[in-house]
Amino acid sequence: MSEIAARTLARMFERMSEVIEAEKDHLSELDGAIGDGDHGITMSIGFKAVTTALAGMNLETASPSDVMSTAASGFLDAVGASTGPLYATGFRRAAQALSGRDTLDLPACRDMLTAISEGIRDRGKAQRGDKTMLDVWLPAAEAATVAVANNLSRPAFWEAVETAAENGAAATATMIATKGRAARLRERSLGHADPGAVSAAALIKAIASLQP
Amino acid sequence: MSEIAARTLARMFERMSEVIEAEKDHLSELDGAIGDGDHGITMSIGFKAVTTALAGMNLETASPSDVMSTAASGFLDAVGASTGPLYATGFRRAAQALSGRDTLDLPACRDMLTAISEGIRDRGKAQRGDKTMLDVWLPAAEAATVAVANNLSRPAFWEAVETAAENGAAATATMIATKGRAARLRERSLGHADPGAVSAAALIKAIASLQP
């Protein structure tokens, strides 16, 4: 049923783009406080480019891995910025993880989340606690791993993932940035949530709402 | 009694400088509405330069004409702008009119006002009704001429001059500018008093308050 999984992924990216449009101004404002004020714009451009790229695919024949690869390139070419290489690397790694798979069962979702978070980590060389999007993606992937190990139901799986993501985003407000533009702020970054973490949580929430 | 007349003129310029300092911001605001917003500044610089120049004179030996010449050069060198050549020419003409005179009687005052207004007119090539400082200096000089012809008392002379100046300044609000920066505004200059006319009226009021 590769059509269905590919379609689901494409729908997932559409939903992600919608949620980013809705949060765009808020994300730019968060970035204005500790960065350069463009995070909403870059994410918006990126996910619009992804949906455009996916619209050009034949989802009847494409594999989930193909969808992920196409999303990665679409995002990267359109965005640049910090988020381009980070998400593109994450999505590419997810394409590898999904390679040869036809269904998006919970282990596949876990592997996808893990691959995205590892791709972001390897590209950006950040660690947990550095006050970046990683502080959302890593705990979300961990929650997914635990959920699969504990045989949680689909709704419970996504609830656990979403909660981990939300907690991670909220926690960034208590962290001192050491990576990215906010790193130069040090103590002055305290009290401000990281825009990339907030957008990551919004993306994960969008995925969870579909319960793929 | 040439000391006394020279001293009176020097005091007159001090008073003029004081009144300009007091009106400085207001004059710049008037100029902002129809010009380039600097009239208070140029007048302030100019009259400060005049008092500095006069402070360097020996008023025991100087003639009224000398005082006027020094004021003219002091103003011109420091100011430039439109007002520099206009007032410098007016004061130079007044220096000629006062040449050989030792007292500032009413005919001398009349001649001084007339010379200033003619100097301004000849330098700036403006006419009455053009919405400039001339709309103050010309009627003030005319009022002085009539006052002398009618043998008015010193207080009555200055009251007539001051009233003519004030009316002239007020009237500029109803005129359409045709000279200076405001000329390009045409109809849009209506309703705004001309800054140079307002400062001229303030100067004349300062002189009148001394009743030289």
Place this chain on the structure above:
Amino acid sequence: MNQEVKTKKLINAPENIIAEMIEGMVGAHPDMLRVEGETGRAVVAVEGPRDGKVGIVVGGGSGHEPAFAGYVGRGLADAAAVGNVFASPSPSHIVEAARAVDGGVGVVMLYGNYTGDVLNFTMAAEELEQAGIAVRHVAVADDVASAPIERKSERRGIAGDFFVFKIAGAAADLGEPLARVEALAQAANDATRSMGVALSPCSLPQTGKPNFTIGDDEMEIGMGLHGEPGIRRQKLATADEVTDELVDAILGELQVEAGQRVAVLVNGLGATSQIELYVIFRRVKQRLDALGVEIHASWVGEYATSLEMAGASVTMIKLDDTLQALLDHPCRTPALVVGT
């Protein structure tokens, strides 16, 4: 806004601002600029003035940097007389500048057409002529928004200074005699048209207050270089619409036809980003391309500013072979380097 709060500027005491600026300019460009005379207001080219060459003096108020001292240097102006902010230099400043560059064959003085500048340069010329120095002057009057064509002599000078100065400077550098330098400056002035738009005010260092108010969504079409009101205030439009209005007004008078050549200057007034200026230039070029008019040369940047005003102007000069050769003649000044 709190009446006490002044607009922010990186300055020291406002009354020293011109002296400090000149110290900085001359210090930054010691190979090109020096100060001569008593007043400290005559900025003179290190290379340039020489015997037998017509001297070129430019000048005007400060606040329009790089105009005017930024145009001093080999092949362009020999000296600038530097006035206070938005105030013409005084005759003594101008006389010092002219004396410093007099090579025995006369001086051409170039300035924007404002009452103050006309009066002060005229008084300076009277003084110079009494001293036996032949003087000609040309008041640049390129702003189409400032008076109808029938009253062109009343028009303000704005960024068109750039072309008139460049052409006169080249003519003098090439050894043209006084009358010819004047005639070429006048020809450049006749062939040049500009129009601008302002989006926000500027503030004088002494007052620290915006010199006019304008709505958050408004622009002033035809605004002068000192924030003098223009011809119309209206809601902000797109760059293309605004540029079209400026170009229409300019082309309506310049009458350029397919195959003819112009040079173009898109000038920022102070706070407008180069992105915006290039977007405007793009539209100007689209318009000229559509007419088949050739852009022989173009400049985009800050060439005649209004302190930190936001806005831009478009200037075109219609070129014949003579004007074009003079525009291409090499020069080296802080604000403009042409040729190799």
Place this chain on the structure above:
Amino acid sequence: MNQEVKTKKLINAPENIIAEMIEGMVGAHPDMLRVEGETGRAVVAVEGPRDGKVGIVVGGGSGHEPAFAGYVGRGLADAAAVGNVFASPSPSHIVEAARAVDGGVGVVMLYGNYTGDVLNFTMAAEELEQAGIAVRHVAVADDVASAPIERKSERRGIAGDFFVFKIAGAAADLGEPLARVEALAQAANDATRSMGVALSPCSLPQTGKPNFTIGDDEMEIGMGLHGEPGIRRQKLATADEVTDELVDAILGELQVEAGQRVAVLVNGLGATSQIELYVIFRRVKQRLDALGVEIHASWVGEYATSLEMAGASVTMIKLDDTLQALLDHPCRTPALVVGT
């Protein structure tokens, strides 16, 4: 302020702004710039790239004009990769720029040290190396305010780009091999220090909102080139006091002594008048004169901006004979002409 009101800009649709700016830049400087490739984001020198010469690629986000495409031309950069406003160009933009200037002996890529730029240029380099093109990169890190000296590699690149690009461009133009061009760029980077101050925010064309708020009487010392917060916010001080703070921070690290030489750049962030910039330069020169340090060359103007932000930065590079000769080497680009 009304939430609906956007800051005023002379633009068309924000999503077309980069394409329109590039169209304008290339249209205004057709003798120097052209576009190559599919993405429209690789601005390449008309003269410059050639066989056997190391290619110089610079790049970064837009909104810093004239950086980066303004430095493209003979003797300086061979190409610029142009990102969105305040966003690094993507690897595909960078790869196109590099391919266009590859003369068979490798490419040096220069950019400001920001996460986004580092990541994108690194991905581009990976792709180019797979295609057999040798690539080196130097991330300019001149902003002393952005990290302590022990963590210099984390520092931001601001106006110091100017000196690093110039020196690398000259080395490549002179035919130096890849490793030497990289080493000289790195030497320039090591010898360069900057620090800035901001007085007002800028706004991104897409949001139309000021990207930070600052009190009517405040300044931010050490502000980054994108409005990233600096090291301290305080009441506005005089130009001399502010300049002293910047100069102290720079000289504290550069360790220049009497008889040594530096070059100085006083850079406007977008909305700061040239009067202010020259007043700042004047103070920088007073300080260096007092130390007996020679200013070999200086530039005052807008060389690395933050859209229409008000503020300025001071940059110094400590020169030895090699760096000085490279700085003096002729170049011809829209933003900088050196030599005759």
